[in-house]
Amino acid sequence: MQIFYTPDISGNTYTLGETESKHCIRVLRLEKGDEITLVNGRGGFFTAEITDPNPKRCSVNVVKSVQDFGLRNFQVHVAIAPTKNMERIEWFLEKAIEIGINRVTPLLCQHSERKEIKHDRLEKVMVSAMKQSLKAYLPQLDQLTKFNDLIRMPFDGQKFIAYCDDQHRDLLKNLVVPNQNYLILIGPEGDFSADEIEMAIKAGFQPVSLGESRLRTETAGLVACHTLNLLNQSG
Secondary structure (H helix, E strand, C coil): CCEEECCCCCCCEEECCHHHHHHHHHHCCCCCCCEEEEECCECCEEEEEEEECCCCCCEEEEEEEECCCCCCCCEEEEEECCCCCHHHHHHHHHHHHHHCCCEEEEEECCCCCCCCCCHHHHHHHHHHHHHHCCCCECCEECCCEEHHHHHHCCCCCEEEEECCCCCCCCEHHHHCCCCCEEEEEECCCCCCCHHHHHHHHHCCCEEEECCCCCCCHHHHHHHHHHHHHHHHHHC
Protein backbone atom coordinates (compact mmCIF):
# COMPACT_ATOMS: atom_id res chain seq x y z
CA MET A 1 0.00 0.00 0.00
CA GLN A 2 1.53 3.32 -1.13
CA ILE A 3 0.51 6.20 1.19
CA PHE A 4 0.83 9.91 0.43
CA TYR A 5 0.29 12.85 2.79
CA THR A 6 -2.27 15.31 1.40
CA PRO A 7 -3.20 17.75 4.21
CA ASP A 8 -5.20 20.10 1.96
CA ILE A 9 -7.27 17.52 0.09
CA SER A 10 -10.91 18.39 -0.62
CA GLY A 11 -13.37 17.07 -3.16
CA ASN A 12 -12.88 14.08 -5.46
CA THR A 13 -9.83 15.26 -7.39
CA TYR A 14 -6.38 16.17 -6.13
CA THR A 15 -2.95 17.03 -7.47
CA LEU A 16 0.06 15.82 -5.53
CA GLY A 17 2.84 18.28 -4.78
CA GLU A 18 6.13 18.01 -6.63
CA THR A 19 7.92 15.93 -3.96
CA GLU A 20 5.10 13.40 -3.61
CA SER A 21 4.56 13.33 -7.39
CA LYS A 22 8.23 12.55 -8.01
CA HIS A 23 8.16 9.77 -5.41
CA CYS A 24 4.97 8.35 -6.88
CA ILE A 25 5.95 8.40 -10.57
CA ARG A 26 9.74 8.42 -10.74
CA VAL A 27 10.64 6.34 -7.66
CA LEU A 28 7.70 3.94 -7.37
CA ARG A 29 7.07 3.97 -11.14
CA LEU A 30 3.31 4.00 -10.74
CA GLU A 31 1.20 4.57 -13.83
CA LYS A 32 -2.20 5.79 -14.92
CA GLY A 33 -4.94 3.64 -13.38
CA ASP A 34 -2.84 2.53 -10.39
CA GLU A 35 -4.39 2.98 -6.94
CA ILE A 36 -2.73 4.84 -4.10
CA THR A 37 -3.79 5.82 -0.58
CA LEU A 38 -3.98 9.39 0.68
CA VAL A 39 -4.19 10.62 4.28
CA ASN A 40 -4.83 14.18 5.41
CA GLY A 41 -3.54 13.88 8.99
CA ARG A 42 -7.00 14.64 10.39
CA GLY A 43 -8.58 11.21 10.10
CA GLY A 44 -9.28 11.21 6.39
CA PHE A 45 -8.21 8.01 4.62
CA PHE A 46 -8.70 8.00 0.85
CA THR A 47 -8.29 5.51 -1.98
CA ALA A 48 -7.42 7.27 -5.22
CA GLU A 49 -6.68 6.36 -8.83
CA ILE A 50 -3.92 8.05 -10.81
CA THR A 51 -5.40 9.95 -13.77
CA ASP A 52 -2.34 11.91 -14.93
CA PRO A 53 1.06 10.41 -13.99
CA ASN A 54 2.96 13.69 -14.26
CA PRO A 55 6.19 13.45 -12.20
CA LYS A 56 5.81 17.10 -11.11
CA ARG A 57 2.03 17.36 -10.71
CA CYS A 58 0.45 13.93 -10.49
CA SER A 59 -3.35 14.10 -10.63
CA VAL A 60 -5.61 11.56 -8.94
CA ASN A 61 -9.30 10.84 -8.59
CA VAL A 62 -10.67 9.80 -5.20
CA VAL A 63 -12.75 6.63 -5.51
CA LYS A 64 -13.31 5.92 -1.80
CA SER A 65 -13.02 7.93 1.39
CA VAL A 66 -13.23 7.07 5.08
CA GLN A 67 -13.43 9.74 7.76
CA ASP A 68 -12.25 9.35 11.37
CA PHE A 69 -10.10 6.40 10.31
CA GLY A 70 -8.56 4.90 13.45
CA LEU A 71 -10.32 7.32 15.80
CA ARG A 72 -9.89 6.26 19.45
CA ASN A 73 -11.90 7.01 22.59
CA PHE A 74 -8.81 8.14 24.50
CA GLN A 75 -5.94 10.52 23.80
CA VAL A 76 -2.28 10.39 24.78
CA HIS A 77 -0.30 13.59 25.28
CA VAL A 78 3.36 13.25 26.20
CA ALA A 79 5.34 16.31 27.29
CA ILE A 80 8.99 15.33 27.03
CA ALA A 81 12.29 17.16 27.41
CA PRO A 82 14.29 16.90 24.15
CA THR A 83 17.53 14.97 24.51
CA LYS A 84 20.94 16.46 23.73
CA ASN A 85 21.23 14.00 20.84
CA MET A 86 18.20 14.79 18.66
CA GLU A 87 18.33 11.40 16.95
CA ARG A 88 17.08 9.88 20.19
CA ILE A 89 14.02 12.14 20.37
CA GLU A 90 13.35 11.51 16.67
CA TRP A 91 13.42 7.78 17.46
CA PHE A 92 10.90 8.39 20.24
CA LEU A 93 8.54 10.27 17.93
CA GLU A 94 8.73 7.58 15.25
CA LYS A 95 7.98 4.73 17.64
CA ALA A 96 5.35 6.63 19.65
CA ILE A 97 3.40 7.36 16.48
CA GLU A 98 3.56 3.72 15.49
CA ILE A 99 2.13 2.76 18.91
CA GLY A 100 -0.37 5.62 19.12
CA ILE A 101 0.02 9.20 20.35
CA ASN A 102 -2.06 12.34 19.84
CA ARG A 103 0.12 15.20 20.99
CA VAL A 104 3.75 15.84 21.84
CA THR A 105 5.05 18.87 23.72
CA PRO A 106 8.83 19.39 23.77
CA LEU A 107 9.48 20.50 27.34
CA LEU A 108 12.03 23.04 28.55
CA CYS A 109 13.05 22.20 32.12
CA GLN A 110 15.57 23.48 34.66
CA HIS A 111 17.96 20.61 33.89
CA SER A 112 17.41 20.57 30.12
CA GLU A 113 20.58 20.18 28.07
CA ARG A 114 18.83 21.11 24.82
CA LYS A 115 17.10 24.47 24.69
CA GLU A 116 16.05 24.55 21.03
CA ILE A 117 14.58 22.16 18.48
CA LYS A 118 14.18 22.00 14.71
CA HIS A 119 10.40 21.88 14.54
CA ASP A 120 10.23 21.34 10.76
CA ARG A 121 12.64 18.41 10.96
CA LEU A 122 10.59 16.73 13.70
CA GLU A 123 7.38 17.22 11.73
CA LYS A 124 8.91 15.45 8.73
CA VAL A 125 9.83 12.51 10.96
CA MET A 126 6.25 12.41 12.25
CA VAL A 127 4.69 12.51 8.78
CA SER A 128 6.93 9.65 7.66
CA ALA A 129 6.02 7.60 10.75
CA MET A 130 2.29 8.28 10.24
CA LYS A 131 2.45 7.01 6.67
CA GLN A 132 4.60 4.00 7.54
CA SER A 133 2.27 2.87 10.34
CA LEU A 134 -0.95 3.33 8.28
CA LYS A 135 -2.29 6.11 10.48
CA ALA A 136 -4.63 8.86 9.29
CA TYR A 137 -4.05 11.24 12.21
CA LEU A 138 -0.88 13.31 12.45
CA PRO A 139 -0.15 14.08 16.12
CA GLN A 140 0.06 17.69 17.19
CA LEU A 141 3.64 18.84 17.74
CA ASP A 142 3.91 21.90 19.96
CA GLN A 143 6.70 24.41 20.03
CA LEU A 144 9.28 24.09 22.80
CA THR A 145 7.33 24.94 25.98
CA LYS A 146 8.56 26.02 29.39
CA PHE A 147 7.73 23.60 32.19
CA ASN A 148 5.97 26.29 34.24
CA ASP A 149 3.74 27.20 31.30
CA LEU A 150 2.86 23.58 30.52
CA ILE A 151 1.66 22.66 34.00
CA ARG A 152 -0.66 25.69 34.04
CA MET A 153 -2.42 24.68 30.83
CA PRO A 154 -5.99 23.39 31.30
CA PHE A 155 -6.33 19.66 30.71
CA ASP A 156 -9.42 17.47 30.94
CA GLY A 157 -8.14 14.04 31.96
CA GLN A 158 -5.54 12.27 34.05
CA LYS A 159 -2.22 14.05 34.57
CA PHE A 160 0.98 12.25 35.56
CA ILE A 161 4.62 13.09 36.19
CA ALA A 162 7.28 10.37 36.04
CA TYR A 163 10.67 10.88 37.67
CA CYS A 164 13.50 9.02 39.41
CA ASP A 165 14.15 8.97 43.16
CA ASP A 166 14.23 6.46 46.01
CA GLN A 167 10.66 7.10 47.16
CA HIS A 168 7.98 4.51 46.52
CA ARG A 169 5.36 5.55 43.97
CA ASP A 170 2.56 3.66 42.29
CA LEU A 171 3.25 2.27 38.85
CA LEU A 172 1.57 4.15 36.03
CA LYS A 173 -0.35 1.02 35.05
CA ASN A 174 -2.02 0.90 38.47
CA LEU A 175 -3.43 4.44 38.26
CA VAL A 176 -4.73 4.58 34.69
CA VAL A 177 -8.49 4.76 34.25
CA PRO A 178 -9.37 3.46 30.75
CA ASN A 179 -11.03 5.63 28.10
CA GLN A 180 -9.70 8.93 29.40
CA ASN A 181 -7.37 11.60 28.09
CA TYR A 182 -3.83 11.41 29.48
CA LEU A 183 -0.99 13.88 29.90
CA ILE A 184 2.33 12.61 31.23
CA LEU A 185 5.50 14.59 31.87
CA ILE A 186 8.89 13.04 31.06
CA GLY A 187 11.95 14.91 32.27
CA PRO A 188 15.42 15.55 30.81
CA GLU A 189 18.47 13.37 31.26
CA GLY A 190 19.17 15.20 34.55
CA ASP A 191 15.55 14.57 35.64
CA PHE A 192 13.08 17.13 36.95
CA SER A 193 14.23 19.41 39.74
CA ALA A 194 12.67 19.08 43.19
CA ASP A 195 10.92 22.42 42.64
CA GLU A 196 9.42 21.25 39.36
CA ILE A 197 8.13 18.05 40.92
CA GLU A 198 6.54 20.00 43.77
CA MET A 199 4.92 22.49 41.37
CA ALA A 200 3.53 19.70 39.17
CA ILE A 201 2.01 17.86 42.12
CA LYS A 202 0.40 21.09 43.34
CA ALA A 203 -0.99 21.55 39.81
CA GLY A 204 -2.74 18.16 40.00
CA PHE A 205 -0.18 15.83 38.43
CA GLN A 206 0.05 12.37 40.01
CA PRO A 207 3.62 11.15 40.62
CA VAL A 208 4.17 7.75 39.01
CA SER A 209 6.85 5.15 38.45
CA LEU A 210 7.55 3.48 35.12
CA GLY A 211 9.27 0.49 36.73
CA GLU A 212 12.41 -0.43 38.62
CA SER A 213 14.86 0.24 35.78
CA ARG A 214 16.48 3.62 35.31
CA LEU A 215 15.30 4.67 31.86
CA ARG A 216 16.66 7.11 29.34
CA THR A 217 14.38 10.02 28.50
CA GLU A 218 13.21 8.65 25.14
CA THR A 219 12.74 5.15 26.59
CA ALA A 220 10.65 6.52 29.47
CA GLY A 221 8.46 8.41 27.01
CA LEU A 222 7.93 5.29 24.93
CA VAL A 223 7.18 3.11 27.98
CA ALA A 224 4.57 5.63 29.12
CA CYS A 225 3.02 5.78 25.64
CA HIS A 226 2.91 2.00 25.32
CA THR A 227 1.48 1.52 28.83
CA LEU A 228 -1.38 3.94 28.20
CA ASN A 229 -2.21 2.34 24.85
CA LEU A 230 -1.99 -1.22 26.15
CA LEU A 231 -4.24 -0.59 29.14
CA ASN A 232 -6.86 0.99 26.91
CA GLN A 233 -6.74 -1.92 24.49
CA SER A 234 -7.37 -4.39 27.28
CA GLY A 235 -9.89 -2.07 28.96
